[in-house]
Amino acid sequence: MKPVIALVGRPNVGKSTLFNRLTKTRDAIVADYAGLTRDRHYGNGAQGKHEYIVIDTGGFEPDALTGIYKEMAKQTRQAVAEADVVVFVVDARAGVSAQDHDIAKYLRKLGKPCLLVANKAEGMTQGIQLGEFFELGLGEVVPVSASHGQGIKALVDMALAPLHLPEDGEPEPEQDPGVIKLAVAGRPNVGKSTLINTWLGEERLVAFDMPGTTRDAISVPFERNGQRFELVDTAGLRRKGQVFEAIEKFSVVKTLQAIESASVVLLLIDATQSVTDQDAHIAGYILESGRAVVIAINKWDAVDEYQRELVKRAMETRMGFLKFATVHYISAQKRQGLGPVWDSIAQAHRSANCKMPTPMLTRLLLEAVQFQTPKKTGMYRPKMRYAHQGGMNPPIIVIHGNSLEHVTETYKRFLEGRFRKEFDLVGTPLRIQMKSASNPYADKD
Numbered sequence: 001m002k003p004v005i006a007l008v009g010r011p012n013v014g015k016s017t018l019f020n021r022l023t024k025t026r027d028a029i030v031a032d033y034a035g036l037t038r039d040r041h042y043g044n045g046a047q048g049k050h051e052y053i054v055i056d057t058g059g060f061e062p063d064a065l066t067g068i069y070k071e072m073a074k075q076t077r078q079a080v081a082e083a084d085v086v087v088f089v090v091d092a093r094a095g096v097s098a099q100d101h102d103i104a105k106y107l108r109k110l111g112k113p114c115l116l117v118a119n120k121a122e123g124m125t126q127g128i129q130l131g132e133f134f135e136l137g138l139g140e141v142v143p144v145s146a147s148h149g150q151g152i153k154a155l156v157d158m159a160l161a162p163l164h165l166p167e168d169g170e171p172e173p174e175q176d177p178g179v180i181k182l183a184v185a186g187r188p189n190v191g192k193s194t195l196i197n198t199w200l201g202e203e204r205l206v207a208f209d210m211p212g213t214t215r216d217a218i219s220v221p222f223e224r225n226g227q228r229f230e231l232v233d234t235a236g237l238r239r240k241g242q243v244f245e246a247i248e249k250f251s252v253v254k255t256l257q258a259i260e261s262a263s264v265v266l267l268l269i270d271a272t273q274s275v276t277d278q279d280a281h282i283a284g285y286i287l288e289s290g291r292a293v294v295i296a297i298n299k300w301d302a303v304d305e306y307q308r309e310l311v312k313r314a315m316e317t318r319m320g321f322l323k324f325a326t327v328h329y330i331s332a333q334k335r336q337g338l339g340p341v342w343d344s345i346a347q348a349h350r351s352a353n354c355k356m357p358t359p360m361l362t363r364l365l366l367e368a369v370q371f372q373t374p375k376k377t378g379m380y381r382p383k384m385r386y387a388h389q390g391g392m393n394p395p396i397i398v399i400h401g402n403s404l405e406h407v408t409e410t411y412k413r414f415l416e417g418r419f420r421k422e423f424d425l426v427g428t429p430l431r432i433q434m435k436s437a438s439n440p441y442a443d444k445d
Contacts, residue, residue, distance in 0.1 A: 002044075004085075006087065007019055008060050009100075010061075014089060014120060018087075047156045052156075057079045058076065083112070084113070085160070085162065087115050087159060088104065088116050092143060100136060101136065117155060122147075180227065183259055183264075185255055186267060190269060190298055195332035198335055263292065265286050265292070267286060271307070271308070272303055274314050279319075280319065286322075292349060294348055296329075297315075302331075328344065353393055356419075361419075362387050374411050382402070388400075397419060
């Protein structure tokens with residue numbers, strides 16, 4: 001699973017700028033005043049072959065007792081709890097503050113790998129001007145400039161060093177191909193643990209009516225009709241006595257990691273609350289990760305006909321991008337509608353690992369082009385020659401030809417529909433990549 005790096009520090013030290021630099025995005029809003037970031041913000045980054053998750057947090061006041069600062073401190077504590085490595089960001093130009101001392105004291109107590117990073121250090125001499133930061137008791141100071149991109153590579157290397165990640169080229173342990181890894185994902189309190197307990201026929205997971213009972217993703221082996229599964233209850237097991245008020249109880253990172261490592265994801269939605277923005281965000285991440293997916297609307301027995309109609313309409317409007325997924329209406333508690341879910345999981349897994357012969361793909365491509373020619377853009381008309389499979393889970397189809405960069409998204413969807421119908425691809429994303437042949441006369445006068 002991807003390691004997790006959490007950025008913490010007092011307001012306006014450049015955490016969001018560093019987040020954007022580490023993720024190579026502009027996802028975090030950056031402005032020159034304090035307190036702009038309040039919630040946790042998650043992003044993916046990579047250096048070489050090593051990928052990681054970065055969490056941006058708001059200004060941290062460990063001893064805040066009231067108001068928005070207490071809520072921001074709660075978010076930061078959750079990010080630190082989820083992280084494998086904590087990057088404590090300080091302002092190299094402003095020097096050490098009393099708030100920096102409070103944060104350092106909190107981090108020292110945790111005993112978690114921590115890296116002290118002095119931001120805004122462009123043009124500064126480390127030994128002389130950064131010496132005062134050693135009094136925080138967190139070891140070596142790493143000078144960086146997030147806005148200028150200086151020292152970022154060294155920062156990532158030092159952050160990942162304690163985690164003993166495999167070297168480039170070193171193979172990671174392979175998953176048993178005979179086992180389907182099934183992650184059950186969804187918002188807190190939609191019935192994930194209850195569903196797995198129902199499947200297992202025992203109280204294997206802690207489940208009661210409190211959102212976020214589960215914290216760390218746990219795996220449970222399971223066999224049905226000769227097929228072996230590894231069931232993953234996302235956001236994981238957390239016993240009642242270990243749920244702390246100070247930490248938000250829903251672990252986003254564990255859910256993201258479980259989704260990425262799964263073969264199939266069962267997205268569970270609460271019928272009593274309809275389809276929420278958070279459901280759509282989780283669905284979007286499943287699609288982005290390329291995982292096969294089955295959707296189950298839980299607590300279907302607890303809503304009337306009017307509410308059921310609202311849920312179905314919400315599915316069409318908010319989950320339209322998952323039209324390829326099968327939808328089931330179930331009650332985990334009353335064991336209703338669970339049988340067909342397994343059939344859809346098996347079908348989604350088969351589709352995600354479907355083998356598509358090159359001759360068949362090429363024939364389908366040429367038939368599709370004959371039926372509907374790609375739209376001409378300016379003086380260019382895309383010409384498609386042949387297609388082959390470029391990967392599985394999710395299936396990738398690579399199309400070769402000329403001027404394919406001008407193929408529209410509408411035409412790609414048309415091709416996707418033809419391929420899906422022919423190979424009966426249900427429950428898995430299908431990615432189509434275009435590769436244009438290089439022009440041998442491009443560099444000649």
